[in-house]
Amino acid sequence: MSAAKTKRNIEGIGMTSQRTRVRLVERLRDKGIRDERVLAAMAHVPRHMFVDEGIETRAYEDTALPIGHGQTISQPYIVALMTQSIMSAGDPKRVLEVGTGSGYQAAVLAQLIPHVYSVERLLPLFQRAQSVFRTLGYTNVITHHADGEWGWAKHEPYDAIMVTAAPQQVPESLIKQLKVGGVMIIPLGRENADQRLIKVTRTEQGIEEEEVERVRFVPFLSGRVGS
Numbered sequence: 001m002s003a004a005k006t007k008r009n010i011e012g013i014g015m016t017s018q019r020t021r022v023r024l025v026e027r028l029r030d031k032g033i034r035d036e037r038v039l040a041a042m043a044h045v046p047r048h049m050f051v052d053e054g055i056e057t058r059a060y061e062d063t064a065l066p067i068g069h070g071q072t073i074s075q076p077y078i079v080a081l082m083t084q085s086i087m088s089a090g091d092p093k094r095v096l097e098v099g100t101g102s103g104y105q106a107a108v109l110a111q112l113i114p115h116v117y118s119v120e121r122l123l124p125l126f127q128r129a130q131s132v133f134r135t136l137g138y139t140n141v142i143t144h145h146a147d148g149e150w151g152w153a154k155h156e157p158y159d160a161i162m163v164t165a166a167p168q169q170v171p172e173s174l175i176k177q178l179k180v181g182g183v184m185i186i187p188l189g190r191e192n193a194d195q196r197l198i199k200v201t202r203t204e205q206g207i208e209e210e211e212v213e214r215v216r217f218v219p220f221l222s223g224r225v226g227s
C-alpha cells in the first residue's frame with residue numbers, strides 16, 4: 001500500500017468531516033455547554049484520530065467508545081462539561097490530567113491551556129496517545145507513564161487537575177499538588193454504579209466540594225502496567 005493510503009485522513013471526510021464535528025458541537029450547546037472557548041476547541045480537535053479506524057465513523061456521536069484494554073474514550077458531553085469546569089477557574093496555565101487514555105481529552109485541553117501534563121498507567125495506551133499527539137502536532141502535551149494516584153510532582157503546583165477514571169475518594173497527593181484557588185474535577189464512586197462528578201476547589205483552609213453531574217467512568221486503578 002502506498003504511504004498516502006496508509007496515512008489516516010486528519011481533516012476527515014463524510015462521517016469524520018468538519019461538518020459532522022460542528023453538528024456534534026451544536027448538540028453539546030443544546031445540552032447546556034455554554035463556554036464558547038470549549039465549544040470552539042471541540043469543533044477543532046479531530047476526535048476520529050483518537051479511536052481505531054474501524055469505528056472512526058462513530059467518533060462524532062455523543063457516546064463513549066472502546067479504545068482497547070477495557071478502557072473508553074469519554075463521551076464528548078462529559079469531556080465538554082469537565083473542560084468547562086476547569087476553565088471556570090480563571091485562566092489556568094498548567095493542568096494535570098490523570099488517565100490519558102486515547103489522548104482526546106488532553107488534546108481538547110491543549111487547545112485552551114498552555115501546559116498540559118497527562119499521566120497514564122497502561123503502557124500501550126500511553127504509547128498510542130503519544131504517537132497521535134506527534135502526528136497532530138500537539139507539542140504542549142507532556143505525557144508520563146505512571147500511576148496517577150501520586151500525581152506528577154515534577155510539574156506541580158497545578159492550576160487545575162482533571163481525573164478521568166473514578167476512585168472511591170479524592171487522592172490526597174492530588175490535592176497537595178493543586179494550587180490554592182485551583183480546581184480539580186474528578187468522578188467518585190464504585191465501578192458500574194452511579195458515580196458523582198465532583199468539582200473540588202482548594203482553599204486556604206482546605207477544600208470545598210460541589211457535585212456537577214451523575215456519571216459513569218472506568219475505575220481508577222493502582223500501579224503502573226508495562227515496562
Ligand code: SAH
Nearest residue numbers: 073099101102105121147148164165220221
Ligand atoms: N481521558 C481519556 C479517558 C480514558 S479512560 C480519553 O480522553 O480518552 C481512563 C483512563 O484512565 C484509562 O486509560 C485508564 O488506564 C487510566 N487510569 C486509571 N487509573 C489510573 C491511574 N491510577 N493512573 C493513571 N491512569 C489511570
